[in-house]
Amino acid sequence: MTTRPEDFEFESLCHALEGAVEHVPDTARDALSTAANALHYLYVTGQLTAFREYLRDTDRAAPSGVDPAHVFPDMARAEEWLRNQQLSSWGTLVKVAGKTLAVGKRAEMKLTLVPSFTPQEVDSPTPE
Incomplete structure (x- = not known):
């Protein structure tokens, strides 16, 4: 049984969340409860495999280019x-209306744009 993101088992992860709830402040309990409900939703709708694939892709390093490849208004x-x-x-950084996004891949092999950051933005974040 494992709780590693790339190959977690549903029951193992639920037990780990259940154990973690006992050791966190009330505000974090609410967040863990929401995460557990989201996980349960993925389970009952048959989307755990797609979620695991998503996690594998998000753990993969993005291309080393620092600046966005394209800028869109x-x-x-x-x-x-x-x-x-x-x-x-996949992984290409773009700037859309001033926000950095990365080209992501959905489970059905379609591309999508997801929030991202350039290394410069991580080093010197600006409030929204």
């Missing part, structure tokens, strides 16, 4: 560009 133009991209574009 709005999400509509970014999504238009994305529809024409190949799966090999």
Whole structure:
């Protein structure tokens, strides 16, 4: 039995969450409860395999490029560009309306844009 993100077992992870709840402040209990409910939702809707695949992909290192490859004034133009991209574009950083996003991959092998950061943004974050 394992709780590692890339190959967790549902029951093991539930038991680990249950044990963690006993050792955290009330505010963290609410967060753990929400996470447990989300996990249960994935279980009852048959989406655990897709979630595991998502976790494997998010743990993979993004390409080493530091600056966004493309800059778009709005999400509509970014999504238009994305529809024409190949799966090999996974991990590419783009800037949309001033926010950094990365090209992600959904379980059904479709690309999507997900929030991300450049190393410069991590080193000197700016409040929203």
